[in-house]
Amino acid sequence: MPTYPKDLKYSKEHEWVKVEGKLAIIGVTDYAQDQLGDIVMVEIPGEGTAVTKDDAFGVLESVKSVSDVFAPVSGKVIEANDPLVDSPGIVNEDCYGEGWLVKVEMSRLSELETLMNAEQYEKFLSDQA
């Protein structure tokens, strides 16, 4: 069964955000990694890259498909999870832990209010099904 930790916020594009002050740690949800299947390529922006909420900032590729990853918040990348480039399967194995994608210094904290909590996200998923 897919899990959705309570301490995270979620976007409709299936990214999660962990908020630590002005810092947002961003990854993709259990639902997203499961839908993608075996992830074999991760493309994420380097340190210093500006990202804008709802714009594609990275790409995950499975054996069969190519999927954009959308920024759930705006800001500047202060760290990218570079080990994923060589070991993209980590996203499947541990999407909320070692499989995080980037850490972003948020420029508009108010954007967090547009994100869902775990309960809302699970309802969003079941409404879509």
Next chain:
Amino acid sequence: MLKRTPLFEIHKKLGARMVEFGGWEMPVQYTGVIEEHRAVRNSAGLFDISHMGEIFVTGEHARDFVNLITTNDISKILDGQCQYAACCYEKGGVVDDVISYRFNPKKYLIIVNASNVDKDFEWFQKNKTAGVTLENKSSDYSLLALQGPKAQKILQPLVDYPLDKLVYYHFCETKMGGKPIILSRTGYTGEDGFEICGAWDDAPVFWELLMKEGASNGLQPIGLGARDTLRLEAAYSLYGHEIGETINPLEARLGWVVKLGSTTLDKSDFIGKKALQEIKASGIKRNLVGIEMVENGIPRQGYEVFSGERKIGVITSGTFSPTLNKAIGLALVESGFGAVGSELLVQVRRQKLRGQIVNLPFYKRK
């Protein structure tokens, strides 16, 4: 409404993820593409390919008709043999790639791609000659593929026919679970294996027997996802990718199944022969090549291929190869740029990434 094979309920029960393919609702994966891919390379896999088409050609002039619509020479095979070929349009483009089974000189079975069944049958009918009967039996027959190094070991207890005697690209008529089957040593994975054609409604019987027999031999059900990565490593063409109406078989490395009549013993005319002779005489403009990526990126169908600044072609299929652990692709490139070892660039989104032309197939079993 998408069409469903007789194994639809079994796929659902196995937890398969279903997708649309050629008008059919088919399993794309059960446990995961990479795991399924490795099961076929290391032990065995079972595929439901009942969506594929079965067209029977019978009658006094059946053999001449098969020779007319396929590029290969059907008179070269005997009863109980299969033959791979392309079917071409007058201009040389490909209608489909097919396997013809010869039961006797007056009866052939042609296995065609799922997405092309109706088009192929219309094409055959349009070109039908006297003394030939055509029957599209696609909804009467199911088709399973059992592929992998343990395929024979799994299958042998279930059939009377001695499988050691069934050599590559041959078939026999036998029974499984008391039900009649057409059993061929053919496949689309680069491994040893069999394809089992039987009555539509008997497919669940064959599936359950094989899964039970294969349980101790690592047999797994395999979806279309791994079917694609397996065929790509083996560099087999997929219609709509490496071959199609705008790609002729000479470009697509299928010259070996195109009998253009260089000797007097070769077959007589077939549809597309004249155009293909002219294409060959004037020089083939582009060739299908294998690419292994040097830089980190996966080539995908439609991505552009460059030599320096010059665009030289396009990717026809690409994926991450689970066996090689590398990104690989097939590309149609201008003649003169296809030498093995040469470097080229693949446009992956905003970047041009380095790749190298390699020998095909990417994978060959030992």
